[in-house]
Every structure is written in C-alpha cells, then in structure tokens.
Amino acid sequence: MHGPPLVAWLLVALSAAAAVSCVLRREGRDEALLGAGMAVMAVPLSVFDPPRWSAVMLAAVFAAVAVHALRPSLRRASHRMHHSLCAGAMVYMSAAMAGAGSAHTGHAEHTSAGTPLLTGLLLAYFAGYVLRAGPRLAMPAAPPHMAPGGAIRVRHAPEVAAACRVAMALAMFAMLLAL
Incomplete structure (x- = not known):
C-alpha cells in the first residue's frame, strides 16, 4: 500500500479490530476474513514487502x-x-498489487495500479455506503438487545454489525484512494 505509514497502520488497526468484532459475532466470519485480509494488505511496504505470489493467493481467497x-x-x-x-x-x-509487482527501483516511487474508472466506481460506492449507513448508527431505531439478566448484549447487537460494516467500508475507501 502506498501512502504515509501512519495512515497504513491506522488502517491495519481498524481492519484488525473489525475482523475481531466479526469473529466474536460468529455470523460474520466471511466479514472477518475480509477484515483480516484488509489488515494484511494495509501493512506498509517498508515493514513487509510480500512476494508477488501472495497477492495472487489473496485474490483467489477473496474471489x-x-x-x-x-x-x-x-x-x-x-x-x-x-x-x-x-x-x-x-x-x-489484490490483482492490482500483483500487477504492480513488488520490485523496487531503489527510490520511493508512487506508481498507480488498477484501472482509474473501476477504482472511481468503487470509491463512489463505498463513499455512498458510508454516507448512507453511517448516520443510521447515530440514531438507533431500537433499544439495545437485553440478556435475560438485564445486561446489554453488545456483541450480538445489530448496531455492532452495522458499525463493523461502516468501518470496513471506510477502510476500503482509504485503501482504494491509496491504490
């Protein structure tokens, strides 16, 4: 991933937290896999320069x-x-990363990967998703789920799943911008 290392590490943290949240919810295991994959893809290249075949493997898993x-x-x-x-x-x-290759020329060079039109369409979709779903989190329509003893069941609340999806859409938007 290109861009400042701080942004990359924040994306790693956000994606990993979303993945853990999805695993804890049990029904979100596919989303957990995506979150974990996003965390791996967001690790700055200065820390970990994966081999070219790893992007192909990630693409196969995500397909x-x-x-x-x-x-x-x-x-x-x-x-x-x-x-x-x-x-x-x-x-x-993943395919754009594989196509860009992992060979370095000895100096920091930002090369664009992917098709600008497709990247733009994906950016528009994820921006729209966040703008549509994000405000719904601010005003929950139903009270929190209550367990039999009166405790709030945060882990299984639908708001947690929605917040996880919004966080992952934000991370996806940031990763597409860096592409």
Whole structure:
C-alpha cells in the first residue's frame, strides 16, 4: 500500500479490530476474513514487502469469498450483494498489487495500479455506503438487545454489525484512494 505509514497502520488497526468484532459475532466470519485480509494488505511496504505470489493467493481467497457471499442464505439480498462487492473490491486490489509487482527501483516511487474508472466506481460506492449507513448508527431505531439478566448484549447487537460494516467500508475507501 502506498501512502504515509501512519495512515497504513491506522488502517491495519481498524481492519484488525473489525475482523475481531466479526469473529466474536460468529455470523460474520466471511466479514472477518475480509477484515483480516484488509489488515494484511494495509501493512506498509517498508515493514513487509510480500512476494508477488501472495497477492495472487489473496485474490483467489477473496474471489471464493465473493462467490460464497452470493449463495442463497438467511441474509438479505442487499447484504449479500454488498458483501460480494466488498470481496470483489479486495480481488481487484489484490490483482492490482500483483500487477504492480513488488520490485523496487531503489527510490520511493508512487506508481498507480488498477484501472482509474473501476477504482472511481468503487470509491463512489463505498463513499455512498458510508454516507448512507453511517448516520443510521447515530440514531438507533431500537433499544439495545437485553440478556435475560438485564445486561446489554453488545456483541450480538445489530448496531455492532452495522458499525463493523461502516468501518470496513471506510477502510476500503482509504485503501482504494491509496491504490
């Protein structure tokens, strides 16, 4: 990933936190895989310069997640499409990383990877998603889930899942900008 190391490390932290949150929710394991993949992809190249084949492996894993997300399930169709689009964006970024190569010329050089039109469309989608879903988090429609003893069940609250998706969409937007 190109860009300032501080931004990259913040993306690593955000993506890893989203992945852990998804694992704890149990039903978000596909999203956890995407979050973990985003964390790995956001590690600054100054710390870890992965071999070229690793981007191809990541692209294959994310392609499988995209196909898996489209299968009929209990989730709403819009959620399945969003999840598949997220995985598809990860395939695109992995392929762009593989296409850019990992060879260095001895000096810091920012080379653009990917197709500008597709990158722009993905940026518009994720920006729109965050702007549409983000404000809904500020005003929850329902009271928090209560456990039998009266304790709030934060881990399984739908707001946690929505916040996880918004955080991952923000991270995806930032990674696409750095592409």
